[in-house]
Amino acid sequence: MKAAIYREYNQDPTQVIKIEDTDIPKLKANEVMIKVESASYNYNDLWAIWGDPVKVPLPHISGSDVSGIIEETGEDVLKLKKGDRVVSHSNMSCRVCEMCTSGHEYDCNDRLIWGFQTGPLWGGFCQYAHLPEVNVVKIPDAVSFEDAAAISMVGMTAWHMLVDRAKIRPGQVVLIMGGTSGVGMAGIQIAKLYGCDVIATAGNKEKMDKCLELGAEYVVNHREPDWYKKVREITKKQGVDVVFEHIGKSTFPQEVGLLKMGGTLVATGATTGYDSSLDLRYLFFKGTNLLGSTQGTKADLEQVIHWTSKGRIKPLISTVLPFSDMVKGHTMMANADQIGKILTTPQKL
Numbered sequence: 001m002k003a004a005i006y007r008e009y010n011q012d013p014t015q016v017i018k019i020e021d022t023d024i025p026k027l028k029a030n031e032v033m034i035k036v037e038s039a040s041y042n043y044n045d046l047w048a049i050w051g052d053p054v055k056v057p058l059p060h061i062s063g064s065d066v067s068g069i070i071e072e073t074g075e076d077v078l079k080l081k082k083g084d085r086v087v088s089h090s091n092m093s094c095r096v097c098e099m100c101t102s103g104h105e106y107d108c109n110d111r112l113i114w115g116f117q118t119g120p121l122w123g124g125f126c127q128y129a130h131l132p133e134v135n136v137v138k139i140p141d142a143v144s145f146e147d148a149a150a151i152s153m154v155g156m157t158a159w160h161m162l163v164d165r166a167k168i169r170p171g172q173v174v175l176i177m178g179g180t181s182g183v184g185m186a187g188i189q190i191a192k193l194y195g196c197d198v199i200a201t202a203g204n205k206e207k208m209d210k211c212l213e214l215g216a217e218y219v220v221n222h223r224e225p226d227w228y229k230k231v232r233e234i235t236k237k238q239g240v241d242v243v244f245e246h247i248g249k250s251t252f253p254q255e256v257g258l259l260k261m262g263g264t265l266v267a268t269g270a271t272t273g274y275d276s277s278l279d280l281r282y283l284f285f286k287g288t289n290l291l292g293s294t295q296g297t298k299a300d301l302e303q304v305i306h307w308t309s310k311g312r313i314k315p316l317i318s319t320v321l322p323f324s325d326m327v328k329g330h331t332m333m334a335n336a337d338q339i340g341k342i343l344t345t346p347q348k349l
């Protein structure tokens with residue numbers, strides 16, 4: 001099979017990623033083999049190639065989001081069969097510890113993100129990917145392979161942040177930072193699905209317009225120094241119930257200041273930097289909830305796929321690259337200049 005392989009770390013993915021011929025791996029008894037029709041890029045693919053902040057196994061195949069058709073099943077596979085249309089659930093956990101068996105698979109000490117921390121040569125940017133049955137979700141005919149690959153990790157992450165962690169309710173005001181990012185575009189649509197009022201932020205006019213198209217009632221430019229004053233004005237100085245955060249250092253202190261009494265900030269990333277400050281008076285005096293969140297559960301992903309099939313969550317897709325050009329997708333991710341997810345098609349060179 002063809003696979004996108006690299007054997008050393010490099011800041012420039014174009015220097016190290018090569019499309020190579022490699023053997024189709026042998027299935028374990030609990031695994032299924034997926035003929036990969038569509039695969040999407042995530043920021044962790046860049047961390048892997050950079051070897052920073054985590055040294056991933058080498059040689060490496062990246063790619064944590066794939067959709068396709070089951071080609072073969074191991075002898076212990078119970079519910080999936082050859083020909084099923086499926087999408088990957090990249091959160092690999094032990095499934096036997098206390099966290100896993102109490103529904104907190106994302107807090108498992110042995111958790112690995114498939115395609116990022118797994119290997120050597122075990123990820124999704126290839127023609128045939130193997131995964132344990134528990135890490136695969138069936139997709140209905142109404143969901144295309146492209147939509148499934150585009151929404152799986154970001155949709156699951158956003159669902160977990162808003163529904164499981166922040167526990168959003170109808171009528172709440174939710175501030176979605178970075179509304180056209182992968183998690184942001186899912187966050188806007190999930191908050192609307194739950195009957196919330198959405199204020200989104202974005203970094204330029206084109207992205208701001210897209211936020212409104214996705215359903216946000218209001219949008220502000222978070223690159224303007226007084227962006228948070230505009231949010232406060234929109235809320236008539238009341239503040240917001242929930243902040244959906246993944247931007248990090250550059251906006252975090254202002255986001256905390258925008259929360260209502262008893263409000264909740266839920267964070268899943270820190271693109272602009274980790275070492276932020278926090279005025280602790282906001283924390284104790286206002287009864288603020290600061291929640292971390294990473295990935296989600298298989299059940300979260302199943303919800304996202306369900307609402308995608310109903311047309312209530314529409315993934316944003318910017319580019320579909322033939323597999324021979326797949327390395328371009330990493331450069332586009334690094335430049336962050338696209339709106340929506342980048343996909344590649346391993347079966348089409």
Ligand SMILES: [Zn+2]
Pocket residue numbers: 093094095096097098099100105108109110
């Ligand atoms: Zn576990």
